[in-house]
Amino acid sequence: MLEVLEVSGLVTFQDSGRHGFASFGVPTSGPMDWFAHHAANSLVGNSTNSTVIEIGLGEAVFRAKRNCVLVVTGAGYEVLNYVWTFPLWTSFFVRAGWIVHIKKISGGNWAYLACAGGFEVDSILDSHSTYLRGVLGDSIHAGDILQTGKPSNELLKLAAQNFPVKKYMVYSQSPVIEVIEGPQKDRFTEQGNQTFLNSEYTLSTSFDRMGYRLEGNPVTHSAGADLISEGMTMGSVQIPANGQPIVMMADAPTTGGYPKIANVVKASLPLLAQCETGVSKIKFKEITVEEAQIKYKKISEVFAKHPVGKISEVL
Amino acid sequence: MFKPLGDSAVLVQLGDKIDSAINQRVHALNALLQKNSIAGIVETVPAYCTLLIHYDPLILTFDQVKRWVRDEMTQLADSFHRTPRRLEIPIRYGGASGLDLETVAAAKNISIADVIRIHSEREYTVYMMGFTPGFPYLGTLDERLSMLRMESPRTLVKAGSVAIGGSQTGIYPLDSPGGWHLIGWTPLKLFDPTRESPFLFAPGDVINFIPFADDHA
Known part of the structure; x- marks a missing residue:
C-alpha cells in the first residue's frame, strides 16, 4: 500500500493496454514505453501485463504504508529516498514509512513505478489503463491511497534484481527510429519520401500521450493531405497539410484522416517515446515487416523465456 | 489490397471513396472475420472503405494474416449476407x-x-x-x-x-x-x-x- 504525497504532470495507471474496443472508438492506451513497463513488472515478480504507475512530464512522491518492493524503470528520472539515490531498473526494498521521490531529470519523459504484487485498480472495459480524454479512469492525485496485491515471492527475494537494459534497448536523444513504409507512401512525392527518411527531426513542444508532433523539413504530398478516415495504430506517422510529421502514441485515436507515410516499429517505440523536446535529434530508417518482427521477438523473449522476477539470475 | 500498417496490423482496402456499397462490404467482411477469428488476431477496426486488422506479431506473421483474410474473402463474394441491427x-x-x-x-x-x-x-x-x-x-x-x-x-x-x-x-x-x-x-x-x-x-x-x-x- 502506498500513499501519494505529491504529484505533478501526467501520472496514471497503465497495464499493457485496452484491447477489443477499438472498433467503438476506444484507444488502446497502455504504456508510452512498453519495454520499460514490462521490465518494471518482471523485476518485481509481476506478470508483464500488471498495472504500474506511469509518471510523465512531472514527478511524484510516495510513502510506503507497509514493507514493499518497488522498482522504477524508464528514462529521464531518478529515485530518491532521503539522501540515497536508487538506480533505475533495479528493484529495491522499502520499509513501511519510507518516502520515495521519483524526480525528473534529463534524458527522457516517462518513468514506470511497479510494486511487487501490482497495483489494484478497477477494471473498465477489460483494462486497468487510464484514458483521461475518454474518462476511463482518473489520474493519480496527492492524498490517494494505492492498494497493492500479493507479491509472487518473499520480498527479500524480489529486491535487488536488476535488468541489463542496454542489451535490449539503447535509449538515446539522437535515435535512429525504424519504420515500415506506410500505406499511403504513394501519396507523397519522391522528394517528400526522401525528405522524411534523410532529414533530422526534433520533438515540438506539442506532445502528450496521444501524439508527438515533430518539426523539421516539411514532407510534400503529391495528392493532398485529406484521406478518407481509416484505422491507425500507435506508431502511425501522419503527415498533415503543413508537412510536419505527427507520430501517434499510446492514446492515439483509433482512426485518422491524414496520409500515413510510415509506421514506427514496436522495437523503436520506446526510443521515440523517451525523446525530449528541444534536445532530441530524430532520424528515421526504413526496414521490412519481417525484420521488424524478428527484432520485436528478440526483445520480447527476455520477458517470455525467463522466470519472471529472476531476470538478473538467468542472464 | 493488403498493406502492412507497422509490424502488428494489416490494412485491407476495399475501395477508395465514401460509398454505401463499399462500406457494406467492409462490415460484411468484418462480421465474417469476427465469426471465424484465429489465435493471434487482437481486434479489427472497420472504417469507410477499409478494415484494419490488429494482430500479435509474436503469434502471426503479416503473410499469415493476409492468407487468412484472403481465404475468408472467397466466402464473402457469394454466400455471406449480414443483417444489420x-x-x-x-x-x-x-x-x-x-x-x-x-x-x-x-x-x-x-x-x-x-x-x-x-x-x-x-x-x-x-x-x-x-x-x-x-x-x-x-x-x-x-x-x-x-x-x-x-x-x-x-x-x-x-x-x-x-x-x-x-x-x-x-x-x-x-x-x-x-x-x-x-x-x-x-x-x-x-x-x-x-x-x-x-x-x-x-x-x-x-x-x-x-x-x-x-x-x-
Whole structure:
C-alpha cells in the first residue's frame, strides 16, 4: 500500500493496454514505453501485463504504508529516498514509512513505478489503463491511497534484481527510429519520401500521450493531405497539410484522416517515446515487416523465456 | 489490397471513396472475420472503405494474416449476407442543444422545418466509429444539409448532441470539444462503461431518428 504525497504532470495507471474496443472508438492506451513497463513488472515478480504507475512530464512522491518492493524503470528520472539515490531498473526494498521521490531529470519523459504484487485498480472495459480524454479512469492525485496485491515471492527475494537494459534497448536523444513504409507512401512525392527518411527531426513542444508532433523539413504530398478516415495504430506517422510529421502514441485515436507515410516499429517505440523536446535529434530508417518482427521477438523473449522476477539470475 | 500498417496490423482496402456499397462490404467482411477469428488476431477496426486488422506479431506473421483474410474473402463474394441491427433514436431538434439549427437552415436557404424533415426522413448507417469512445459517423447525409465543419471548434459540446459535419451526421457520446454544427439532442446514453453493453451503437448498425418535442427544454 502506498500513499501519494505529491504529484505533478501526467501520472496514471497503465497495464499493457485496452484491447477489443477499438472498433467503438476506444484507444488502446497502455504504456508510452512498453519495454520499460514490462521490465518494471518482471523485476518485481509481476506478470508483464500488471498495472504500474506511469509518471510523465512531472514527478511524484510516495510513502510506503507497509514493507514493499518497488522498482522504477524508464528514462529521464531518478529515485530518491532521503539522501540515497536508487538506480533505475533495479528493484529495491522499502520499509513501511519510507518516502520515495521519483524526480525528473534529463534524458527522457516517462518513468514506470511497479510494486511487487501490482497495483489494484478497477477494471473498465477489460483494462486497468487510464484514458483521461475518454474518462476511463482518473489520474493519480496527492492524498490517494494505492492498494497493492500479493507479491509472487518473499520480498527479500524480489529486491535487488536488476535488468541489463542496454542489451535490449539503447535509449538515446539522437535515435535512429525504424519504420515500415506506410500505406499511403504513394501519396507523397519522391522528394517528400526522401525528405522524411534523410532529414533530422526534433520533438515540438506539442506532445502528450496521444501524439508527438515533430518539426523539421516539411514532407510534400503529391495528392493532398485529406484521406478518407481509416484505422491507425500507435506508431502511425501522419503527415498533415503543413508537412510536419505527427507520430501517434499510446492514446492515439483509433482512426485518422491524414496520409500515413510510415509506421514506427514496436522495437523503436520506446526510443521515440523517451525523446525530449528541444534536445532530441530524430532520424528515421526504413526496414521490412519481417525484420521488424524478428527484432520485436528478440526483445520480447527476455520477458517470455525467463522466470519472471529472476531476470538478473538467468542472464 | 493488403498493406502492412507497422509490424502488428494489416490494412485491407476495399475501395477508395465514401460509398454505401463499399462500406457494406467492409462490415460484411468484418462480421465474417469476427465469426471465424484465429489465435493471434487482437481486434479489427472497420472504417469507410477499409478494415484494419490488429494482430500479435509474436503469434502471426503479416503473410499469415493476409492468407487468412484472403481465404475468408472467397466466402464473402457469394454466400455471406449480414443483417444489420436497426435502432430508433429519439431526437429533439433545436433548443439549447441544437444551437446551429437556424444557422444550417439559413446557410442552406431552407426552412427549419425542412432541415428537420430532411434530416429525420432518411435512414443512416454507422459507417465507422471513432473520435471519442462511442461516436458514430452516420451517412450518408442528404446533400441539401451538407455543411463544412466550423472554422473554430467549440471547446465544449454536450453529450447527446446531434450534429452535422460535411456529408455526415453524428452524435457526441461524451462532453467534448467539437467542430460540427449542432442541430439537436438525444436523451439516450451512447456510452456508459458500467453498462453491460457499454456502447449503444456498433459499426454497421442502421438507425432512424424519431423527432420529439420537449417543452421543458
